Amino acid sequence: MRTALVIGTGLIGTSIALALTARGVTVHLQDRDHDQARTAASLGAGTVGPAPGAVDLAVVAVPPARIAEVLGDAQRRGLARGYLDVASVKGGPRRELADRGCDLRTYLGTHPMAGRERSGPTAATADLFEGRPWVLTPTPDTDTEVLNLALELIALCRAVPVVMEADAHDRAVALVSHTPQLLSSLVAARLADADDTAVRLCGQGIRDVTRIAASEPRMWIDILSANPGPVADVLTAVAGDLEETVRALRSLASADDAKRGEGAGGIEDVLRRGNSGRARIPGKHGQTPTAYATVAVLISDRPGELARIFADAGQAGVNIEDVRIEHATGQQAGHVQLMVEPQAADRLTEVLRGRGWAIRA
Structure with missing residues (x-):
């Protein structure tokens, strides 16, 4: 070309x-x-x-x-x-x-x-x-x-x-791309009128869930208008799970021990199915997902801090497989989560502590 x-x-x-x-x-x-x-x-x-x-x-x-x-x-x-x-x-x-x-x-x-x-x-x-x-x-x-x-x-x-095949592609992206966009937006929409006190409690979990809710609405209207049926089919299945989860939560609030047991079982079922689905998402380089160990390090919001911690990890001979930063609300600090092979976690923790880093247990 x-x-x-x-x-x-x-x-x-x-x-x-x-x-x-x-x-x-x-x-x-x-x-x-x-x-x-x-x-x-x-x-x-x-x-x-x-x-x-x-x-x-x-x-x-x-x-x-x-x-x-x-x-x-x-x-x-x-x-x-x-x-x-x-x-x-x-x-x-x-x-x-x-x-x-x-x-x-x-x-x-x-x-x-x-x-x-x-x-x-x-x-x-x-x-x-x-x-x-x-x-x-x-x-x-x-x-x-x-x-x-x-x-x-x-x-x-x-x-x-x-x-x-074209239609198989459209069903696939409805599941792995289009529906997650709508669900992210639905969760983020709950924050629009929430009390300021509640919003200040936002942690990494809700940041992860709502990240793609920042996407451009007009672009997504174009996309969803071209694939409404498959997306609606996935959302129908999700709606069924939501109804079952709501019933399980109501049962947990019951004074009846049997109902509470049923409610706990329902919640456990959806959480375990979530575990199973999450485990199928390809990991690094498209390989079978690996259960990495996480070393969480307190880090200040200053230039060069990330470079320094990566350099120290390199000196320890440990490869960082993935990294996430959990910001502390209202503070110039946070935690950097270093994902490494499980057998390397203890060595990395020891080296970083020796170099003055505070490790979160």
């Missing part, structure tokens, strides 16, 4: 363009918001303006509802040898393209499983897709050249290709 056209210079489109230009591909940028396209170009994502001829690959990075319109227009104008989209929903756009009589041989639906809470070109990064799954939904009609161009794009973005 030597030339590419990116249509749509939001977070995903601009990140793709940045990754391609960094690896020597000449990228042309197009967006109906000309100011946004110019912003992407100023960041080094490519050049604004038409290519002198057909490019190797056109990447359509617009909301799902606009895929068929934009991609169909690009095909009619002969802008590229191959075309793909990167929308988060695959079945609907493909059917609409077929209804419009578009050439499905030169088109491939794809979806990079990456994003951020922020949107727009200024949030884009060339490494957004590194190590992330990138779904391909080819059909028997998909031209081999287009599939190869898509695989080359994924390699240049350093993502991991995953082949799926």
Whole structure:
């Protein structure tokens, strides 16, 4: 691939363009918001303006509802040898393209499983897709050249290709992406009118649950409008679990010992099923999840503190597998949680204590 056209210079489109230009591909940028396209170009994502001829690959990075319109227009104008989209929903756009009589041989639906809470070109990064799954939904009609161009794009973005059927993809993302967004927003919405005293008690748990509730609503309306059925199916199942959990909690408040026992059993069931589901989420590098040990260290909010603790861990010969920071409300301090292999936890604790760090038991 030597030339590419990116249509749509939001977070995903601009990140793709940045990754391609960094690896020597000449990228042309197009967006109906000309100011946004110019912003992407100023960041080094490519050049604004038409290519002198057909490019190797056109990447359509617009909301799902606009895929068929934009991609169909690009095909009619002969802008590229191959075309793909990167929308988060695959079945609907493909059917609409077929209804419009578009050439499905030169088109491939794809979806990079990456994003951020922020949107727009200024949030884009060339490494957004590194190590992330990138779904391909080819059909028997998909031209081999287009599939190869898509695989080359994924390699240049350093993502991991995953082949799926379009409707199976839509059901999957309803479960692992779209429903979590709504549930996060529902929990965060409870905080909008909560007492200030309650909000000041927010700890890491609710920060984790509500992190993606900061996402742009308009973007999610576009996504959910293109995949409402599968999301509604998952939420229906969640609603059933919620009803059972509410009944179990009411039973726990009963004066009847038998009812309290039933309530405890109901709560334990949902918690254990949650344990089982959580354990299926792939761990580091997509491997089977590992139960890491956590070493929690008190850390002050000063420049260089994180670098110092990582350097001390390195001196101990311990690899930090993951890290989280739990901020202390109203204080210039917090706890950094260092996740390490269980057999390394005692050695890391001993070395860090010897270097003056306060370890939380």
